[in-house]
Amino acid sequence: MEIKPIAPSFAASPQLSPADVARAAEAGYKTIICNRPDGEADDQPTAAEISAAARAAGVDFRYLPIKPGVVTDDILTAFEDTIKSCKAPILAYCRTGTRSATLWAMARSKLLSPDAILAATGSAGYDLGGLRPRMEERFGVDTGSIKPESFDLLIVGGGAGGVATAASALKRRPDLRVAIIEPREDHYYQPGWTLVGAGVFNRAQTTRKMHEVLPDGVKWIRGAVAGFYPDQDEVTLENGARYGYGVLVVSPGLKLNWEAIEGLPETLGKNGVTSNYRFDLAPYTYELVQATRKGKAIFTQPPMPIKCAGAPQKAMYLSSDYWLRTGVLKDIDVDFCNAGGVLFGVADYVPALMEYVKRYDASLSFFHNLIKVDGDTKIATFEVTDGDTKTTVEKPFDMMHVCPPQTGLDFIKASPLADAAGWVDVDQHSLQHKTYANVFGLGDGCNTPNAKTAAAVRKQAPVVAVNALAVMDGKEPVASYDGYGSCPLTVERGKIVLAEFGYGGKIMPSLPTWMLDGMKPTRAAWFLKERMLPPIYWQGMFRGHEYLAQPDMTFKKIAAE
Numbered sequence: 077m078e079i080k081p082i083a084p085s086f087a088a089s090p091q092l093s094p095a096d097v098a099r100a101a102e103a104g105y106k107t108i109i110c111n112r113p114d115g116e117a118d119d120q121p122t123a124a125e126i127s128a129a130a131r132a133a134g135v136d137f138r139y140l141p142i143k144p145g146v147v148t149d150d151i152l153t154a155f156e157d158t159i160k161s162c163k164a165p166i167l168a169y170c171r172t173g174t175r176s177a178t179l180w181a182m183a184r185s186k187l188l189s190p191d192a193i194l195a196a197t198g199s200a201g202y203d204l205g206g207l208r209p210r211m212e213e214r215f216g217v218d219t220g221s222i223k224p225e226s227f228d229l230l231i232v233g234g235g236a237g238g239v240a241t242a243a244s245a246l247k248r249r250p251d252l253r254v255a256i257i258e259p260r261e262d263h264y265y266q267p268g269w270t271l272v273g274a275g276v277f278n279r280a281q282t283t284r285k286m287h288e289v290l291p292d293g294v295k296w297i298r299g300a301v302a303g304f305y306p307d308q309d310e311v312t313l314e315n316g317a318r319y320g321y322g323v324l325v326v327s328p329g330l331k332l333n334w335e336a337i338e339g340l341p342e343t344l345g346k347n348g349v350t351s352n353y354r355f356d357l358a359p360y361t362y363e364l365v366q367a368t369r370k371g372k373a374i375f376t377q378p379p380m381p382i383k384c385a386g387a388p389q390k391a392m393y394l395s396s397d398y399w400l401r402t403g404v405l406k407d408i409d410v411d412f413c414n415a416g417g418v419l420f421g422v423a424d425y426v427p428a429l430m431e432y433v434k435r436y437d438a439s440l441s442f443f444h445n446l447i448k449v450d451g452d453t454k455i456a457t458f459e460v461t462d463g464d465t466k467t468t469v470e471k472p473f474d475m476m477h478v479c480p481p482q483t484g485l486d487f488i489k490a491s492p493l494a495d496a497a498g499w500v501d502v503d504q505h506s507l508q509h510k511t512y513a514n515v516f517g518l519g520d521g522c523n524t525p526n527a528k529t530a531a532a533v534r535k536q537a538p539v540v541a542v543n544a545l546a547v548m549d550g551k552e553p554v555a556s557y558d559g560y561g562s563c564p565l566t567v568e569r570g571k572i573v574l575a576e577f578g579y580g581g582k583i584m585p586s587l588p589t590w591m592l593d594g595m596k597p598t599r600a601a602w603f604l605k606e607r608m609l610p611p612i613y614w615q616g617m618f619r620g621h622e623y624l625a626q627p628d629m630t631f632k633k634i635a636a637e
């Protein structure tokens with residue numbers, strides 16, 4: 077336990093254990109406030125456990141959980157009311173103590189000057205400088221003239237695109253002032269989740285701590301962006317903090333819209349309903365596959381666009397392969413229910429995939445869009461389109477793997493950076509925003525018509541880095557992205573059909589056909605996916621090594637007519 081006193085009556089602390097509570101009581105604390113929601117981490121003691129320990133130690137306990145970076149005025153009012161009604165001194169905790177320190181700082185900012193608050197939190201080890209403008213506003217200072225902290229390169233999102241862009245930019249210009257705004261403590265290698273769902277990887281292999289993956293020299297601003305002010309070169313966070321930039325890179329991913337399917341959120345993770353699209357659920361897929369010995373297995377695919385468009389059918393192939401190997405496939409009716417009308421968007425790969433559809437005797441139910449799930453009765457409802465006619469069809473299931481519908485994130489949709497459909501609106505070659513020249517976008521959240529994959533990001537990040545530096549130097553973008561994306565279709569355990577293609581479905585193999593023929597199932601492609609791509613991601617992309625991803629420097633702006 078590391079108690080960090082901020083004021084005579086208030087201290088913050090990282091996560092407490094029940095044993096820490098007794099020590100806090102001995103140290104004289106009269107109230108413990110928990111600001112961390114239950115279930116953020118597997119090894120986290122619950123609020124109920126801490127509350128029980130507090131009761132036993134004669135200390136009051138309050139539960140006021142907040143998500144990282146989300147400090148609304150309502151939460152501040154609730155916190156102020158809580159501390160007014162508590163016995164002091166108070167010890168508040170979350171994962172690191174930052175949320176508790178932030179709440180105290182903002183709650184006090186109506187009474188104390190920002191300088192006094194930042195000195196107190198700073199000496200306790202919490203850098204809350206980004207909150208200064210919001211504190212000044214609350215303290216009554218005219219904020220119109222105050223400039224927030226600013227970076228040469230400010231990146232929204234510490235996922236595949238954000239981290240790879242930071243690495244590529246710093247490789248070229250090590251003294252660049254770079255910050256990444258990212259609310260999550262954990263970074264996920266999502267391409268590994270298909271293999272978790274097949275029992276090949278365990279889920280720990282697909283995650284690392286955010287601070288471990290950020291390249292040296294990057295400042296991590298832990299918070300969530302709420303708004304963009306591209307005319308002022310500023311963004312605001314959900315906690316009210318503002319940051320400025322020379323160039324902004326937006327890579328926040330997309331929204332998995334589970335709520336769009338009636339009954340799905342309530343039944344996910346139980347009643348035989350699973351999804352490899354969630355870190356916590358991918359192991360459940362493998363549990364279900366092992367447990368299913370007969371009956372009906374449904375695999376759904378929503379309307380495009382989705383990230384990794386092959387992932388829904390990858391789950392079907394690997395599950396079917398397991399059932400075939402264990403001799404039960406003959407008793408399982410496999411049904412691929414696809415909102416679209418083709419098995420895969422690039423026709424050249426379909427013959428190889430159809431061989432496996434036949435091998436597993438899977439039904440292909442095209443134009444079937446999942447709209448409702450009843451977990452208790454295990455019935456899935458689909459809207460079926462036939463020309464202009466729409467009907468609904470109910471299908472009972474024993475196991476169902478769901479790929480959710482996907483859209484742009486709400487804070488992007490509401491921003492001036494979005495196109496009409498809610499995606500970040502960038503030029504598909506330079507990846508420069510179509511309206512704001514010092515804003516770039518990459519990854520799943522953009523409207524470029526490529527396959528939304530980490531493979532695409534691997535090629536996009538160097539392009540964005542080069543073009544961002546050009547814009548900083550007062551020049552036009554020079555690097556061009558060709559739409560490359562890749563989808564390793566895991567047709568059986570040990571073999572992959574490796575689809576690699578660019579804009580317009582142009583086939584773009586990385587290796588010569590004699591080494592790896594992407595149109596055929598090969599062991600070489602499986603080896604690449606299982607053994608090579610994870611290190612290429614962690615140690616290549618995230619360290620600025622651009623293997624097979626050197627940017628094409630021939631970008632030419634097509635003059636507007």
Ligand SMILES: Cc1cc2nc3c(=O)[nH]c(=O)nc-3n(C[C@H](O)[C@H](O)[C@H](O)COP(=O)(O)OP(=O)(O)OC[C@H]3O[C@@H](n4cnc5c(N)ncnc54)[C@H](O)[C@@H]3O)c2cc1C
Binds near residue numbers: 235259299302528
């Ligand atoms: C099941 C599955 C299988 C896949 N298989 C493959 C595969 O085989 N090959 C392949 O190449 N790709 C695959 N992908 C796709 C790949 O993971 C994504 O295309 C890639 O991660 C996109 O990177 P990104 O940076 O756009 O988004 P992400 O990596 O999702 O990162 C976005 C980041 O932005 C952060 N963020 C969100 N909101 C905010 C905010 N308000 N403020 C600040 N930060 C914010 C998020 O917390 C997140 O960390 C797969 C994905 C899934 C789910």
